[in-house]
Amino acid sequence: MLFAKEIQNLETAQAAKFLLGQKLVRQIGKQLLVGKIVETEAYLGQKDIASHSYNGETPRNSVMFGPPGHAYVYSTYGMHYCFNVVTSSAGNGEAVLIRAVEPLEGMEIMRQNRQLFLKSPSRTVLDAHNLSSGPAKLCQALRIDKSLNGHNLANPPLRLELASKLAPKIVTTTRIGITQNRELPLRFYIKDSDYVSRK
DNA sequence: CGGGGGATTACCT
DNA sequence: GGTAATCCCCCGA
Numbered sequence: 001m002l003f004a005k006e007i008q009n010l011e012t013a014q015a016a017k018f019l020l021g022q023k024l025v026r027q028i029g030k031q032l033l034v035g036k037i038v039e040t041e042a043y044l045g046q047k048d049i050a051s052h053s054y055n056g057e058t059p060r061n062s063v064m065f066g067p068p069g070h071a072y073v074y075s076t077y078g079m080h081y082c083f084n085v086v087t088s089s090a091g092n093g094e095a096v097l098i099r100a101v102e103p104l105e106g107m108e109i110m111r112q113n114r115q116l117f118l119k120s121p122s123r124t125v126l127d128a129h130n131l132s133s134g135p136a137k138l139c140q141a142l143r144i145d146k147s148l149n150g151h152n153l154a155n156p157p158l159r160l161e162l163a164s165k166l167a168p169k170i171v172t173t174t175r176i177g178i179t180q181n182r183e184l185p186l187r188f189y190i191k192d193s194d195y196v197s198r199k
Numbered sequence: 200c201g202g203g204g205g206a207t208t209a210c211c212t
Numbered sequence: 213g214g215t216a217a218t219c220c221c222c223c224g225a
Contacts, residue, residue: 041206050206060221078218080207097206119217123210136207177206 003153003160004069007087012094015087016040017188021168023161024101026142031109033142035101035132036163039189039196041175043084045093050181053093063150064093071158073139073149080136083144085153085160099176099187101132102195103141110141134197171199 003022007015019037026033043051045064052061052074063072064086072084072095088094103110110131117140118124132138139145144158153160169191174182176197189196 043206052206055222058222074206075220076205077207078205078220080205080218082206084206099206118209120210134207140208175206179205 003162004067006162007085008068008089010087012044012087012096013042013186013188015085016042016096016186017167017170019085019096019098019160020170020188020190021164021166023104023163024098024142025156025159025161026106026144027157027159028109028143031106033106033110034104035138035142036104036195037098037100038102038193039098039100040187041097041099042087042186042188043095043097044186045088048181048184050175050178050184051093051095053095057093061093064095066090066150069153069160071144071148071151071153073144073146075146076136081139081145082135083139083148097135098138099135100189100196101138101142102193103128103131107131113143114140116140129194133195137197 019040022037024035045053053064057065067090068086070086084095084097086095111126132141171191172185173187175187
């Protein structure tokens with residue numbers, strides 16, 4: 001509730017910055033997995049051609065057009081999920097992609113969750129910096145999939161928690177992995193964080 | 200109803 | 213740095 005309120009009064013780019021430093025809390029049975037959000041990107045609805053919602057509402061993106069504070073989870077490349085927080089007001093189709101979190105609790109479980117996706121587990125070192133430093137990696141680590149699409153982030157088993165009202169130092173860059181609207185400064189990360197997908 | 204592409208990642212050269 | 217993996221969705225016909 002708190003978050004929906006805080007978020008809906010912000011422009012989506014501001015919401016993307018506001019989310020930096022806040023906690024993402026995933027509960028699976030008794031397991032508690034907690035990450036601090038360190039990297040985000042804003043997607044600005046039907047005025048942003050890079051956004052899934054640019055062409056209007058479809059079955060895939062319908063959650064983006066719903067109320068803020070809910071999870072928009074989509075699959076890509078046939079094997080990965082990405083997790084977004086719906087922002088702005090219902091009907092606008094705006095959201096913030098969570099691109100990286102810093103593991104705070106449940107790191108060992110996150111490592112196990114990530115391990116399941118590897119083909120040659122001996123090759124890849126799953127240290128803390130490599131557990132959730134990417135939009136699909138954090139979905140693996142926190143076991144986020146399409147079953148959570150549309151979930152209200154005020155409630156378990158996936159919840160946003162206000163961690164700090166003190167704004168961290170933020171670096172602003174262009175967004176990653178898109179082909180349209182590449183020049184817009186809509187990616188944000190916590191300066192000096194060692195847990196971002198890239199600097 | 201078929202084809203192309205994707206807000207990525209890991210592994211190999 | 214190049215590319216396979218892998219499938220859902222959307223668009224155009």
